[in-house]
Amino acid sequence: MRILFLVSCVTDHDEKFVRNLSAAGHETRIFSFHWRQVDPQLASLPHISLDAVPLRVLPRIQRFLPVHLIPRLRACIREFRPDLIHSGNTWNESFLAALSGFHPLLVMPYGSDVLLDTQRNPWFAYSNRKVFRAADWVTVDAEHVKRKVIRDFSYPADRITIIPWGIDVEAIARGRHGAREGVRAELGWQNNFVVIMTRNHEPVYGIDVFIRAMQQVVPRNPGVRVIMIGGGSLTATLKAQAEAAGVAGAFLWTGKIPREKLLRYLYAADLYVSSSHSDGTSVSLLEAMAGGLSAVLTDVPSNLEWITNGENGEVVPRSDHDALARAILTMADSPERNAAYGRRSLEIVRARGDWAGNFRDIETIYAALTKTKRHSP
Numbered sequence: 001m002r003i004l005f006l007v008s009c010v011t012d013h014d015e016k017f018v019r020n021l022s023a024a025g026h027e028t029r030i031f032s033f034h035w036r037q038v039d040p041q042l043a044s045l046p047h048i049s050l051d052a053v054p055l056r057v058l059p060r061i062q063r064f065l066p067v068h069l070i071p072r073l074r075a076c077i078r079e080f081r082p083d084l085i086h087s088g089n090t091w092n093e094s095f096l097a098a099l100s101g102f103h104p105l106l107v108m109p110y111g112s113d114v115l116l117d118t119q120r121n122p123w124f125a126y127s128n129r130k131v132f133r134a135a136d137w138v139t140v141d142a143e144h145v146k147r148k149v150i151r152d153f154s155y156p157a158d159r160i161t162i163i164p165w166g167i168d169v170e171a172i173a174r175g176r177h178g179a180r181e182g183v184r185a186e187l188g189w190q191n192n193f194v195v196i197m198t199r200n201h202e203p204v205y206g207i208d209v210f211i212r213a214m215q216q217v218v219p220r221n222p223g224v225r226v227i228m229i230g231g232g233s234l235t236a237t238l239k240a241q242a243e244a245a246g247v248a249g250a251f252l253w254t255g256k257i258p259r260e261k262l263l264r265y266l267y268a269a270d271l272y273v274s275s276s277h278s279d280g281t282s283v284s285l286l287e288a289m290a291g292g293l294s295a296v297l298t299d300v301p302s303n304l305e306w307i308t309n310g311e312n313g314e315v316v317p318r319s320d321h322d323a324l325a326r327a328i329l330t331m332a333d334s335p336e337r338n339a340a341y342g343r344r345s346l347e348i349v350r351a352r353g354d355w356a357g358n359f360r361d362i363e364t365i366y367a368a369l370t371k372t373k374r375h376s377p
Helices: 012-023 059-064 066-080 090-100 122-134 143-153 169-175 180-187 207-220 235-245 259-268 283-290 321-332 335-352 355-371
Strands: 002-006 027-034 048-054 084-087 105-107 137-140 160-162 193-197 224-229 251-255 271-274 294-298 313-316
Touching (some): 002 012, 002 066, 012 048, 027 059, 084 090, 090 105, 090 122, 105 355, 122 143, 143 160, 169 335, 207 224, 235 251
Parallel strands (some): 002 027, 084 105, 271 294
């Protein structure tokens, strides 16, 4: 099959997808428009080719208003002759795909593009309406994203499939054995209760709320330590907040690191925390579950599809740093409950979060779309 994979910026999630397309033998053309270069090693994989448009002049505006790229995309379509287009973010990548007029079109919202962005910008709302009128099928990663697409854009429920961004569950689960104690020894944290957060340092993830919670946690339990993985536009601000709160000594800030190193830190942890304000299915949560970790999370609807309060984690209201602090302290003081939550989470992610099976579901959609005519909008 010939797949035109249209994503403005090839993220880690997209890279995993492209690697699967390559391994499955699908001739795949990545159409990317961004100021960052696509990894040359990714573009050199078997069956993968690349049409990249570097955005150098007013790059963010170009990315938000990609209509000038329609001639380039149509030329790519004529030359590559895809069987279908698979596009990502709704208000730029999928909008561009919709304007091309090509069908079949499979749209894969990321979450916030339909959950939040349509409320904060009328341009995003307009482009999303165009996208869902053009889309032949939609895949989402969580039930509440599906409900949002149906409610806000009157998209037919029978043309939406829920397919979470999955992970290689067993590979992560196996890696924990033998790695945990070694990493904790390297850190000098053998006797500490270790919390890990792996979210990008951006406003939607509410990390400022987490730091306010830790301002209560650390004085009450000085043995708690935090591994902060990742980076973003708020990194400097968040570090300054931790310093001002007097808890900086409990934090290890790793910056953005290779996934292999991220997993080693994950194995060293006792508890995964996310204070996000909004989310689709979080890959970082699934990785933590595969690593046998319990979780303390905010009550984002997609989280509730994986974590049940009192069964395999603790769920707290969004933006409530007091409740977040209490939940973290409870888990730090309850090692047996913490371990039981982790075991239950591993069972759940084994049943529903394995990427190999989820990718096969997407291939089934590909096959169906290429055999049928475009549905009427």
